[in-house]
Each structure stands twice: as structure tokens, then as C-alpha cells.
Amino acid sequence: MKYLNNYIVFAVLILSQLSLFTSCKDENTVSELIRLDRTAIQIKEGSEDVLKIESGSAGYQFAFSTEGYATAEYRDNVVHIRGLKFGKVVLTITDSEGHRATVYVVVVSSVLNSDAQRFVWDGTIELNKANDWGLTVHENSVAVTNAMEGKQFVLSWDGILSVGVKENATLQILSSKEGVETQKIELAGMEILQIQDNLCSIVFSTATQTGEIVFQK
Structure with a gap:
């Protein structure tokens, strides 16, 4: 009987060790959910930008809600997204564990369809007509103001007023x-498309809306 009891105790100890080992192994192999560095990205037609995957289980696959607007490729530890044509699509990223994450991809035109001076956001404001709207231009911001209505739009970014993609717009x-409280909208992207003959063209967007401003410097 004594030997039987010892055997039972020994068996319980072995099973406990196996359970502990399995538990530790499971903890060490827990997969991470996909986490991206942003939820929306703006890309110009014919251009490319990168999306960083901050956590995930590799083996990434990409699917767009509608094909033909953009492409995605994983290389050098980042996702390279290229804009093909104007429009908005949703990119779904799936890893080897089946985890998913989505990002809004806004593809903007490489050239605006008109040189008319204007500000477009929830409607169009003409900037070269006597309509109570005024313009103030700084190196890293543009303000469109209507003193009569007491309303102002301020577009700002990091850096200077020069052609190219601007950060933290x-x-x-x-x-x-x-x-009426001030609205501060974090933009998915902003790009100064061109500055030619003192005429500046800028396009910017959120995940669901695109804006533009064309003005004389």
C-alpha cells in the first residue's frame, strides 16, 4: 500500500509538471493582434506610401474592398501601398493566425481639374471673388476666414510651404x-501638389472626405 501511495504521489507530480510546462508553452506562443500605425492613409495617383505594422503574426495577406484603386505589398518590414486611380477603398490585412485589421486608403488626383482659386470642404468657397471670405498664408498654415459669419478654416502641417507630402496635418x-466648439480634424494625409506661377494647389483628406485648396501666394 505504501508503494502504491508513493506511486500515486509521483504520478501527480509528473502530471503537474507537464501541465505547468504546457501552460508556459501556451503563454509563450500567444499570437498578437494586428496593430497598425494609422487607420487611414492618403496617396496620390501613381505614388507610393508605407504603412507600418506594429504587431502581428506575419504571413500577411491583403484584400481591397474594390480592386483597381491601389495595390499593397509587404517588403522591408512595412506595407507599400501604391495609388492607381482616384477613389476611396478599404484595405483588409490578415495575418497567419487569422487576425484582421483594416485601413482606409484615399487615392487623390495627381493634378486638380481646375486652377480656379477655391477652398473645398463641405462645399466650395471661391477665394478670388468679393464674397466676404479672406485668405491668410503662412509657411506652415493657410487660413480661410469669413469675419461677417465668424467662421474660419485653418489648414496646418509640419514643415514649410513647399511641394510634397506633409506630416501631422x-x-x-x-x-x-x-x-459652437472648435473642431480639430486629424487628417489622413495632405500634399502640396504644385506651386507654379505663385499658384499653390493642395489636397487633403480624412478616411471619408477629401478637400482641396487652390490659392495665389
Whole structure:
């Protein structure tokens, strides 16, 4: 009987060790959910930008909600996304563990369809007509203001007023009316397309909306 009891105790110890080993092994192999460095990205037609995957289980596959607007390829530890034609699509990224993440891809035109001076966001404001709207231009911001209505749009970015993609761009919508709070919109992207004959063209976007401004410097 004594030997039987010892055997049982020994068997329990072995099973406990196996359970502990299995538990530790499972903890060490827990897969990570896909985490991206942003939820929306703006790309110009014919251009490329990169999306960083901050965590995931590799073996990534890509699928667009509609084909033909953009392409995606994983290389050098980042996702290279190329814009093909104007439009908005959703990119779904799936890893080897079946985890998924989505990002909005906004493809903007490489050239705006008109040189008319304007600000476009929830409608069009003409900037070269007597309509109470004024323009203020700085090295890293542009403000479109209507003093009569007490309303102002301020587009700002890191860096200077030069052609190219701008980082950390925001659009603020301010009002002097009582009870109306300032809106600060973090943009998916912003690019100064061209500065020619002192005419500047800028396009910017969120995941669901695209804006543009053309003005004389």
C-alpha cells in the first residue's frame, strides 16, 4: 500500500509538471493582434506610401474592398501601398493566425481639374471673388476666414510651404458663435501638389472626405 501511495504521489507530480510546462508553452506562443500605425492613409495617383505594422503574426495577406484603386505589398518590414486611380477603398490585412485589421486608403488626383482659386470642404468657397471670405498664408498654415459669419478654416502641417507630402496635418474649423466648439480634424494625409506661377494647389483628406485648396501666394 505504501508503494502504491508513493506511486500515486509521483504520478501527480509528473502530471503537474507537464501541465505547468504546457501552460508556459501556451503563454509563450500567444499570437498578437494586428496593430497598425494609422487607420487611414492618403496617396496620390501613381505614388507610393508605407504603412507600418506594429504587431502581428506575419504571413500577411491583403484584400481591397474594390480592386483597381491601389495595390499593397509587404517588403522591408512595412506595407507599400501604391495609388492607381482616384477613389476611396478599404484595405483588409490578415495575418497567419487569422487576425484582421483594416485601413482606409484615399487615392487623390495627381493634378486638380481646375486652377480656379477655391477652398473645398463641405462645399466650395471661391477665394478670388468679393464674397466676404479672406485668405491668410503662412509657411506652415493657410487660413480661410469669413469675419461677417465668424467662421474660419485653418489648414496646418509640419514643415514649410513647399511641394510634397506633409506630416501631422490638421484642419481646424472655428466659429465665433456662442456654444459652437472648435473642431480639430486629424487628417489622413495632405500634399502640396504644385506651386507654379505663385499658384499653390493642395489636397487633403480624412478616411471619408477629401478637400482641396487652390490659392495665389
